[in-house]
Amino acid sequence: MFRWFHKLASTKNFYRLAEIMTPLLAVACALLIGVGLYQGLFVAPTDYEQGESYRIIYVHVPSAWMSMFIYMVMAFCSLLFLVWKMKLADIVAEVSAPLGASFTFLALVTGSLWGKPMWGTWWEWDARLTSELILLFIYIGYMALRSSIENKSSAARAAAILALVGVVNIPIIHYSVEWWNTLHQPASITKLGKPSIHISMLIPLLLMALGFTLFYFVTMLLKTRNVILEREVNSAWVRERIKEDRL
Amino acid sequence: MTEFLAMGGYAIYVWPSFALTAIVMLANLFAALTRRKKVIAMLKRQHAETKT
Amino acid sequence: MTDVLLQAQNLSVSRGELTVFERKSFTINTGMLFQLQGDNGSGKTTLLRAICTLIPLDEGELRWRGELLPAAREQYFAEMCFAGHADGLKGDLTAVENLTSTLTEHTPTVIECIAALEKTGFTGRDDLPCRVLSAGQRRRVVLARVLLSQATLWVLDEPLTALDASGRELVGKLIEEQVGSGGSVVYSTHQPLDVSGFPLQTLALSD
Amino acid sequence: MGAAFLTLLKRDLTLAMRRRSDWLNPLVFFVIVVSLFPLGIGPDGSLLSEIAPGVIWVAALLATLLALDGLFRDDFDDGSIEQLLLSPQPLPVLVLAKILTHWLISGLPLVLLSPLLALLLQLKLQALPTLLGSLVLGTLSLSLIGAIGAALTVGLRRGGVLLPLLVLPLFIPVLIFGSSSVAAAATGFPVSAQLSLLGGLFFLALALAPWAAAAALRISAES
Numbered sequence: 116m117f118r119w120f121h122k123l124a125s126t127k128n129f130y131r132l133a134e135i136m137t138p139l140l141a142v143a144c145a146l147l148i149g150v151g152l153y154q155g156l157f158v159a160p161t162d163y164e165q166g167e168s169y170r171i172i173y174v175h176v177p178s179a180w181m182s183m184f185i186y187m188v189m190a191f192c193s194l195l196f197l198v199w200k201m202k203l204a205d206i207v208a209e210v211s212a213p214l215g216a217s218f219t220f221l222a223l224v225t226g227s228l229w230g231k232p233m234w235g236t237w238w239e240w241d242a243r244l245t246s247e248l249i250l251l252f253i254y255i256g257y258m259a260l261r262s263s264i265e266n267k268s269s270a271a272r273a274a275a276i277l278a279l280v281g282v283v284n285i286p287i288i289h290y291s292v293e294w295w296n297t298l299h300q301p302a303s304i305t306k307l308g309k310p311s312i313h314i315s316m317l318i319p320l321l322l323m324a325l326g327f328t329l330f331y332f333v334t335m336l337l338k339t340r341n342v343i344l345e346r347e348v349n350s351a352w353v354r355e356r357i358k359e360d361r362l
Numbered sequence: 363m364t365e366f367l368a369m370g371g372y373a374i375y376v377w378p379s380f381a382l383t384a385i386v387m388l389a390n391l392f393a394a395l396t397r398r399k400k401v402i403a404m405l406k407r408q409h410a411e412t413k414t
Numbered sequence: 415m416t417d418v419l420l421q422a423q424n425l426s427v428s429r430g431e432l433t434v435f436e437r438k439s440f441t442i443n444t445g446m447l448f449q450l451q452g453d454n455g456s457g458k459t460t461l462l463r464a465i466c467t468l469i470p471l472d473e474g475e476l477r478w479r480g481e482l483l484p485a486a487r488e489q490y491f492a493e494m495c496f497a498g499h500a501d502g503l504k505g506d507l508t509a510v511e512n513l514t515s516t517l518t519e520h521t522p523t524v525i526e527c528i529a530a531l532e533k534t535g536f537t538g539r540d541d542l543p544c545r546v547l548s549a550g551q552r553r554r555v556v557l558a559r560v561l562l563s564q565a566t567l568w569v570l571d572e573p574l575t576a577l578d579a580s581g582r583e584l585v586g587k588l589i590e591e592q593v594g595s596g597g598s599v600v601y602s603t604h605q606p607l608d609v610s611g612f613p614l615q616t617l618a619l620s621d
Numbered sequence: 622m623g624a625a626f627l628t629l630l631k632r633d634l635t636l637a638m639r640r641r642s643d644w645l646n647p648l649v650f651f652v653i654v655v656s657l658f659p660l661g662i663g664p665d666g667s668l669l670s671e672i673a674p675g676v677i678w679v680a681a682l683l684a685t686l687l688a689l690d691g692l693f694r695d696d697f698d699d700g701s702i703e704q705l706l707l708s709p710q711p712l713p714v715l716v717l718a719k720i721l722t723h724w725l726i727s728g729l730p731l732v733l734l735s736p737l738l739a740l741l742l743q744l745k746l747q748a749l750p751t752l753l754g755s756l757v758l759g760t761l762s763l764s765l766i767g768a769i770g771a772a773l774t775v776g777l778r779r780g781g782v783l784l785p786l787l788v789l790p791l792f793i794p795v796l797i798f799g800s801s802s803v804a805a806a807a808t809g810f811p812v813s814a815q816l817s818l819l820g821g822l823f824f825l826a827l828a829l830a831p832w833a834a835a836a837a838l839r840i841s842a843e844s
Contacts, residue, residue: 152380157366167370174383217386225379232372249790256787263777266844267430268470273773273840277787280769280833284791287822291794298801330387337394344401348408357409362402466707469843492709500700506639507632515632517625517708517715543639 126343127352129203133336140336144329151322159316168232173319175225177327178218179243182250183285185215185331189257190282193275203339205271206346208278209261210338214331216254222247242296246289253281416443418479419567419598420465425474427457427464434460437474440617442567442598447589447612450602452619458602459499461619462571465600466496492519495565497573501556505545509536509555512544513562522562530558535584549576557588568592570601582607625710626718633722636695643691644726651684651731655738666743673742674803677752678759680738681731682792685760686785688727689767692719693775693838702842713831716838720768720831728760744807751806751816758819759799765826766791772834776841795822 155173162169189211195204226244227237238244260277264270344362347353356362369376424437434457442448450458463469465476467484476483478490495518503512513527522530528540534557538547544555553576560568568589574582586609589599593612601607637644658676659669696702705715735756739749770788774781802815 161370166372168372168375170369170376171379174379178383214390217390221383221386224382228375228379231375249793252786252790256783256790259783259786260773263774263781263783264844265430269776269840269843273837276769276833276837276840277773280791280829283825283829284794287794287825288790291797291818295797295801327387330391334391334394337391337398341394341397341401344405348405353405354409357405362405466703468703468706488709488711491707494707496703496707498700498703500703502700502704504632504636504701505699506636511632511635515628517629517704517710519709521624521628 126203126347127350130340130343133340137333137336137340140329140333144326144333147322147326147329151319151326154315154322155319159319160313162316165233168229169316171225171229173323175222175229176320177324178221178225179247180324181327181331182215182219182222182247182254184328185211185218186250186254186278186282186285189215190278193278197272197275197279203343205275206339206342207335208275209271210342211331211335212254212258212261214334216251216258218327218331219247219251219254223251240296242293245292245296249288249292250285253285257281416445418443419446420600421475421477421480422465423475423477425461425464425476426472427460427469428472429460435619438617438619439474440615442600444566444596444598445593445612446598446615447593447609448598448600448615448617449607450600450619451616452602456619458619459571462496462569462600462602463498466494466569468496493566494569495560495563495567496569496571497556497560498571499575501552503544503552503555506543508540508543509538509547509558510540512555513559516559516562518563518565526562527558530561531555533561534558534588535580550578550581553577553581554584557585561588566597568597568599568601570599572603573601574603574605574607622710622714625708626714629705629715629718630722633719634725637722637726644688644730647684647687647727648730648734650687651680651734652738654680654683656741659742670743670745670807673739673744674748674752674800674807676742677735677738677744678756678796678800678803681735681756681760682763682789682796684731685727685763685767686788688723689764689771689788690784692723692768692771693841694771697775697841702838706839706842712835712838716768716772716834717831720764720834723768724761724764728757728764731760732756744803747809748803748807751812752803754816755799755802755812755819758816758823759795762795762819762823762826763792765823765830766795768834769830769837772837772841774841775838776844795819798822 151173155170159170161167189208192201192204192208192211195201196208223244226241226247227239230239230241230244231237257274257277261270261274264273344353367373367377418441420442422438422440424439426436426438427434438461440448450461452458460469464471467476467487467490478486478493481489483490503509504515507515509531510524510527513522513530514524516522531540531554534554536551536554536558538551538555544552547555553573557573560570573585577585582605586607589601589607589609590611592599593609655676658672662668662672693702696705706712708715732753735752736749739746739752744752767788770784770791773787774784777783798815798818802812802819805815806812
């Protein structure tokens, strides 16, 4: 299996694979989100407790999942880059950071929009929202560190270390915030609890989550291909592709 | 239709959430695509220069 | 008996897109004098720092006594001493305090430090912190540190800077002793360095 | 290995003694920040004692942060970082020596000063032992975690806002358990849970931080 892993690591093969996968993933992503939205907005019944406002979960929960998922991808790539020196993994981590930050931001805003009718305020120090806020700071820290070091290869390795340190801390931060929240919060305020998930409500949620994941991969692959083209501009296979206009 | 749009009175929370999500996601995608155009144009220009 | 110390196979280092040097290969045995030649900005300092594993290699391999670096880093550092542009002395500490706080294999005693300072012609007052010393005197403290390290391989970046005529002559003599006693010296310099009696290997960088 | 650890520790402590302002400033800063709160919020004792744990802990966090920037920067400026990196002794051990120095000149004084601040904020006296205990464990973890951030950003221009941005999110668990342990002690609740979690965080940081900081230091020294 390892040989295949290394073959994939060669940017030429990766580029060809990404080139084939991107349109397929894009179509699947559009389908999933389309169906998910339709199901979520039209088919899923009204929640007896929260009325229609619960439908925001169809963007809030997938965004929150993506913000965590993308950081895990970045941490895994950082490990691949630091231990096996896979330059490709570093590119994936670098281009994924803005996407992760975007989803974290979305999770925060949609979370507070969803919470407003329930809590009456735009910001509530709910455990999940607080964790998302801290995760946003971590994303911004990662991007800030990478952009402030001039030497490209040092910046990549420094960012990889930060990502690994971050991935150790995220669960700790999450549980300490969770613990802190239960400590200080009298039980009466209903938390950002998911409404009792009825099966017809759950399906659109899963469709949307899968759709968001594919959206991440499509955008990430596109950005990775851009960086590969930029960095391998004078390599043979790129020049050949330019000639054949097959970029 | 209008009843659907009203979202049971929560319209001002539901629709902005969906709209903002769409905007931010498409902005990321759009940035990737325009970047791609720029890179391809740069490569072509560079290729044209080296060829002549 | 000369054994192989440091082997370098097509080392190349680049800064961002700019290649500093490419495919440099050489071997340093015991009792060898190795000079890097090239005008300013040809990458001499970068190559010296790369030899000390301070800078990662884009390509190529460095081996110390056959062991691949940077894995065999600790044995390598135990037998090597680097003196770069910056003198690495703590301004608030006196010369002796600086020398006794080196982190080499064995920490030198005060007596050994004073002896080394005399050998390198250090005439500064010992109770003064290094920051008030002249550049030449600080250079001599650095040379004392190199002596005290008892390293097999010296890596010196422009050892003659800020030294007067007697200083330059002193460096020549110290290098002769080192190479004579079976050690080796890799160095770069602009001013002429007269080291007689030993074959001089050179590596030109500014091609 | 131990000898090099002690040599470096002795050297850095003598250096610190000769440059008192480097570590006295964060302490004065700590006192000033804490005494601003009563001025800002009002002298009402009951309110002050309510927020005392949080205020003292946030101020301790900021004071540690202030002292972090100098952790590796002096070695970087005078080039002695090379001697550190080229020492045959394992780098994580040497980094641990520097972290211990940082704690001795920033964390420990904070702990010794905290009773004065507890007085200023009318913290209930019964909470004092927990305050001291939690601050000792807490500031040790802060120095360890902070060292990673310091090593990552030492190669950059001085005074960047990057260091706080990188390490403050990582400080949050220590802040949460630390200040809640003191709050619990002030209201007579048991504190064993918080303190043991603080201890857990300390050992985790002790196990991981030196290696991460050592790797980061090698990278920063490249440019």
